Amino acid sequence: MFNEVYDVIVVGAGHAGSEAAAAAANMGSKTLLITMSLQNIAQMSCNPAMGGIAKGQIVREIDALGGYSGIVSDTSAIQFKMLNKSKGPAMWSPRVQSDRMRFAEDWRLLLEQTPNLDFYQEMVSGLIVENGTVVGVKTSLGIEVKGRSVVLTNGTFLNGLIHIGDKNFGGGRAGERAATGITEQLVGLGFESGRMKTGTPPRVDGRSLDYSKMVEQPGDVNPEKFSYLDITKPLEKQRSCHMTYTSALVHDLLREGFDRSPMFNGRIKSLGPRYCPSIEDKINRFADKDRHQLFVEPEGWDTCEMYVNGFSTSLPEDVQFKAMRSIVGFENVKFFRPGYAIEYDYFPPTQLRHTLETKLIEGLYFAGQINGTTGYEEAASQGLMAGINAALKVQEKDPFILRRDEAYIGVLVDDLITKGTEEPYRMFTSRAEYRTLLRQDNADFRLTAKGYELGLASEKRLRRMEEKRAQSEKFVQFFKDTSITAEEANPVLEAKDSATVSQQGKMFKLFARPNIGIEDVRQFEAVENYIQEHDLDREVIEQTEIQVKYSGYIEKEKNNADKLNRLENIKIPTNFDYSKLQSMSLEAREKLNKIQPVTISQASRISGVSPSDVSVLLVYMGR
Structure with a gap:
């Protein structure tokens, strides 16, 4: 393999690297995935979950384009929730609780079944650059591997430094060594670098917790799934999470260790994610609050290991343990490992093109936390885009760039390249000016045809999307064409405290009312008959309801996008x-x-x- 010249070499096998390698290989490029540990491919370094606010939309987009994150999220899920269901559909965000071990295993097996993809376990210590173009990589053993393009997805491993209280040691994450050499070489080539930090909570023994004192957090009664493919199925059974709270006593115990916290004593000067602060940061910034929510999340179907979401910390382990034993339900808690903070190198993303190729070195791409982002989903989407564009460049084809009105992925990349980031970048729905267009339910309508043109999405996937769109459009037209009498409509309207009608009218107008949902209009015989006759599934019915209720908002946003796209x-x-x-x-x-x-x-x-x-x-x- 060392004598071969690869089309794409991907360095790092986290979420970004895994998607990058899968995309390039599936597009026909001979691809090599190099990682320091083949046992930790697509490892969930922090919380065992995928999706969430805006992040769920990104996973749906990755899936629609033909990436793997949605499929693996479904096959390894132990709980599913659609967040923000009480708000409009632009805010609905799918999230799964994952089996951490199964997630990594499913990713590895999928990658091993991917044609054109080779693997190698070693640390990449440098790049081979000739005349401003990358031509390969060099490993710590001195092995040189030639490649026409290179995608760096180093995560938190570049000169990673782990902090627990007044102790610190090199590492990319708990139990794994840091990667050295690449930052220094890139800076020597003219790149600007910086430092960021992130943190993770303690992992605890679930057998030592008293769940009867906590609030149970079950999954959805009728769970959905991430992938648009029918090879995955919604969950039939689920594991619950649990919620508890910190207290004034817990906060006082934590404050005792602030002078030994690397964040407060000045040893950590880099910025962490503002929207996922450590517990000590929350206590300091929100001094008026005497408690904060904590979510106890299972790490899998069968393991007793629990992730304490909301208790991210780098305080000394004795302080962590003492404070945690004062949390309701944690009185007898046993640690699997303490929480820690990690500092790592990143490269301000304004040094990239919209393809994620660097401006300084041709054929070199950055994806994931190396670009200053935080989160599995943000990393995976960048990996997908970098892998696609590296493959396209080698194949001498036009680059693939998504606009801000086409995908959250387009918003993410554009924000990074045009605005840069001085703190770990996390996606929110508020970052997208066209969020009514960029819903989780229509990612396949927006992106599957593009994935098919790239060679990532299958023809079967494309045909399924086209059939779904045709069915929903016909169902919307049914409501526009079908009339209903006042006698039939008023009992349903009265039951929902909605104004009655005095004459016959189109169903579309009634269905568009804010307080009238699909279950209400299904009481009309004509609607239920239509659904049964055409064998409409949940996705088509949901899509129809959104198109009826939000048609005005959607049209207005499309017009705004069209105006701004003239400048594009x-x-x-x-x-x-x-x-x-x-x-x-x-x-x-x-x-x-x-x-x-x-x-x-x-x-x-x-x-x-x-x-x-x-x-x-x-x-x-x-x-």
Whole structure:
């Protein structure tokens, strides 16, 4: 294998690396996945769960494009929840609790069944670069492997440093060594690097907990699933999580160790994720709160290991243990391992193109936490995009870039490249200006055809999506065409405290009312007959309801997106020199010269570029 020249070499086998390797190999590129531990492929380093607010939408998008994260999330799930169901469908977010060991095993087996994919266990200590182009990698044993492109997905391993109280030691995660050499070489090649941190809670023995004192958190009564494929099935049985709380006493006990906390005594200077703070950070920032929620999450079907979500910490282990024993239900808790914080190197993502290829080195791609993001889902989506674009580059095909109105993945990549990040970037629905269009239920409508064109999504998947769309469109038309009498409609309307009607009207108008749902209109004989005659499944029925109820909002957002996309069509010449535009602000010129946006639309989203600066650009481009 060392004599071969690979099309794509992927360094690191976390969520980003696994998706990158699968994508490149499935697109026909000869791919090598190099990792320091083949036993830890797609390891869930932190919480045993996939999805959540905005993250669930990303997993659906990965699946629609032909990635593996949705499939593995389904096959290894122990609980399913659709979050935010009380809000509009733009906010609905699927989430699964996962069996940690099964998740990694299922990922590895899927990768092993993927054609064109080789594996090798070793630490990559450097890149082979010739004339500004990457041509391979070098391992710690001095082995050189040649490749036409390289995708770096090093996660938290680049010069990783683990902190527990006043102790610290090198490591990429608990029990695994850090990766060295790559950061220093990249900085020597002209890259800018930085440090970030993240934390993880203690893992505890579930047999030592008293669940009767906690609040049970079961899964959905009628669970759904992530993948649009019918090879996975919804869960028939589920494991519950449990909820408990910290207290004023717990907070006081934790404060006793603050002087030994690396975050408070200044040993950790890097920034952690603002939206997933450590327990000591929460106590410090929200001093007015005398308690915080904790979720006790099972690590799998059969293991007794529990993940204490909400108790991320780097305090000394004795402080962690003492405080945790004062939590309700944790009075006799036993540790499997203490929580810890980890510092690692990252590279500000403004150094990348929208393909995730670096601007400095041709053929070199970055994906995942190396770009300053946090979260499995964010990493996996970047890995997918980097793997796709590395394969396309080698095949001398046009790059694949998703717009902000096409996918949360498009929002994520665009945010990173145009805005950069100084703290670990996490996706939220609020980051997407077109979230009514980017729902979890329609990711297949948005992306499956694109995945099929890339060679990732199968024809069967494409045909299934097209049939689902045709069925839902016909069902929507049924409501527009079918009338209902006042006599038949009013009993249903009265039962829902909705204004009655005095004459016959179209069902669409009644169904569009906020307080009238699909179960209400199914009381009309014509509707139920239609569903039975056409054998409509849950996905089609749900899609129809959303299209009826939110048609006005969806249309308005489409129009807004179309207006802004006109700016996406105005290209900026490669290596354009903004310094000559003296009527533009100095800050804008500096930012634009550094980031080198491809279109006017991208330029408008860069921090420091004002609407007047965009006007100057438009005038210069003859618009």
